[in-house]
Amino acid sequence: MSQTNNTAPTDNIEANPDDVEDFALLQPAPVAKEMGAERRGRMVESDGIYVTDADGRRLIDGPAGMWCLNLGHRHPTLANVLRDQALSLTYTSPWYTSNSPAEKLARMLADRAPGDLNHVFLTTGGSSAVETGLRLMQFYNNLRGQPEKKLIVSRDGAYHGSTYLSASLNGRPRDHDWMDGASEMVRKLTCPNPFHRPKDMTVDEFEDFLIKEFETLIEKEGADKIGAFIAEPIQASGGVLMPTPNYIKRMHALCRENDILYISDEVVTAFGRLGHTFASQDVFGIEPDMIAFAKGVTAGYFPLGGLMVSDRLLTEIRKSNHPDAGFVHGLTYSSHPIGCAVAIRTIELMEDGLLEHVREISPYFQDSLKSLEDLPLVGEVRGQGLMAGIEAVADRVSNNPLNLDMRVGQRIDKHCQEEGLLLRPLINMCVMSPPLIIQRDHIDEMTRILRVAITRTTDELVREGFELA
Structure with missing residues (x-):
């Protein structure tokens, strides 16, 4: 039931x-x-x-x-920011203009993100942030001449959003009981929850099983067919499911070895939930290729999300043999100046102790x-x-x-x-x-x-x- x-x-x-x-x-x-x-x-x-x-x-x-x-x-400070920005610059189209709050927020996020994740595509929430990451992976592999490298690997117990493609990644049974999805594009691995591991397995043996399962999937499908692995550091809506100690690092290493993009879904774990702006590196010790975020970035006062993207990916895209190829993706409320102004102040308040x-x-x-x-x-x-x-x-x-x-x-x-x-x-x-x-x-x-x-x-x-x- x-x-x-x-x-x-x-x-x-x-x-x-x-x-x-x-x-x-x-x-x-x-x-x-x-x-x-x-x-x-x-x-x-x-x-x-x-x-x-x-x-x-x-x-x-x-x-x-x-x-x-x-x-x-x-929170009176955030309420005032909402009001003040609305009375300054209420909105401007991201399709052909920019705005100062968005540019300032992008710089702040780049300065705080791990590794070379120095760019951000701003969205309206977590679902659209994840969707952006998946579409960017597809665009990236099209430019590389690898149009078959599009499979997405997720896990049982996962939750990644409510848009058609992001919801297809979800690994909770009730998400698919009566709802359709792009199942042909997704492969699911075992939920990394040691509480329900087989009784005859130690935690270390369970972790080895999870890693071997991913290795076997890569061998079966072919690394040339798998475009991305996406993972919440802690599976939040699955029930706060905690991974085994070295699982995240080992899965990240497998992605690196096999040219599979690692997307860290930090919609929940970023912006203070684990005591850091981003948790991928500071808590779990990895530098992913992309980080999806939302929720806490504005402390819930305005719908805003985003995708941090690595320099490496954008460098390859800019140097491709298809300089005029269009990444035709965006949202009416991408880079919304009110949301960006709230996010800037949220980060400042979080970092004040x-x-x-x-x-x-x-x-x-x-x-x-x-x-x-x-x-x-x-x-x-x-x-x-x-x-x-x-x-x-x-x-x-x-x-x-x-x-x-x-x-x-x-x-x-x-x-x-x-x-x-x-x-x-x-x-x-x-x-x-x-x-x-x-x-x-x-x-x-x-x-x-x-x-x-x-x-x-x-x-x-x-x-x-x-x-x-």
């Missing part, structure tokens, strides 16, 4: 479509019987790390919106949540920096979630909201990525509420006859 990723409970809607009342707002990821009639919990106000719902409940914003409200809600704060408080955040592993319903608490996932299991021997009610995450979220905490429920998991301004007393309160909510959910499941071990 699949479910939507709602962060707040929906009002009950009868199965009979004739009995539902139409609702004008269509929201992301509805189920068929609720389309055009679904009402989700309404938020009416926010401040700092809190949101307030229509019933007046003040809730800690556990997901920071959707991994993005890194500086918290109602906030990145250090994240690095200092992250161990306390992780240790506090890890204490919940003494609860029988909790199979694992995992994470890094200020992102964490709690996975509920039916039994700790097999780590099997399938005997549980597959809406257990929503059950926990419901009880958390009763106590003052908003989560992001994902089937049998709960995800947290609070605003980076969070303090220790907030973390203590989050942990207390989670303990209460998970205990209540456990009691419910037992009363309803679910077998837990």
Whole structure:
């Protein structure tokens, strides 16, 4: 049974479509019987790390919106930047003009990106950033005279976006149950999640298996057919799935050896979530060919994303035998001056002590949540920096979630909201990525509420006859 990723409970809607009342707002990821009639919990106000719902409940914003409200809600400085830029230069077309905020932001990003990633293509969000990277890979290989080198390698458990091509990379089963995609262009590898590795494998053996699997795929398809490998350093929407210790470096090395572009999807992990502007090098020790980013770059105050691109790729493109070939790709709101102005100020604010704060408080955040592993319903608490996932299991021997009610995450979220905490429920998991301004007393309160909510959910499941071990 699949479910939507709602962060707040929906009002009950009868199965009979004739009995539902139409609702004008269509929201992301509805189920068929609720389309055009679904009402989700309404938020009416926010401040700092809190949101307030229509019933007046003040809730800690556990997901920071959707991994993005890194500086918290109602930040007066960012609100002023929005206003001031709108009253200066509101918009200019990126197709034939430029603007100062975009040029300044590009320079700032190039100065902070790893290796030779000295150029940025600005987009409207993470999906369009990933899409840009994939289209650039295709354009690059066309210019090189390798039009067959277009396969894209992704992983089970991955999430890379909602456009047709970026969504085709997603590795969560519910993303493809009823939705079409460009499956012929994509190959999927095993999810690098050691929690669900075979019981007879050590973590090191599991990592070796993952690397061998990629090597085998390269041999089978041919390196001359594979254009790119794309990976989130931590698979965020899959449930904060943590890779094995050297997995990222080893996969990057395989890409280098086989002329496969490595695209690091840092839509979640960049801009402070792990305590750094970009995490690819500072946390995981690699210099990818491209980095896709979004969300935290404007702290959620304006839709903006982008793709960092290496000097090497652009040098090859400029020196190709097709100097007039057009990279015919762009968006109406690429390089939007308001978004760029907000991003500039966001980076400045993050570098004024906030990145250090994240690095200092992250161990306390992780240790506090890890204490919940003494609860029988909790199979694992995992994470890094200020992102964490709690996975509920039916039994700790097999780590099997399938005997549980597959809406257990929503059950926990419901009880958390009763106590003052908003989560992001994902089937049998709960995800947290609070605003980076969070303090220790907030973390203590989050942990207390989670303990209460998970205990209540456990009691419910037992009363309803679910077998837990």
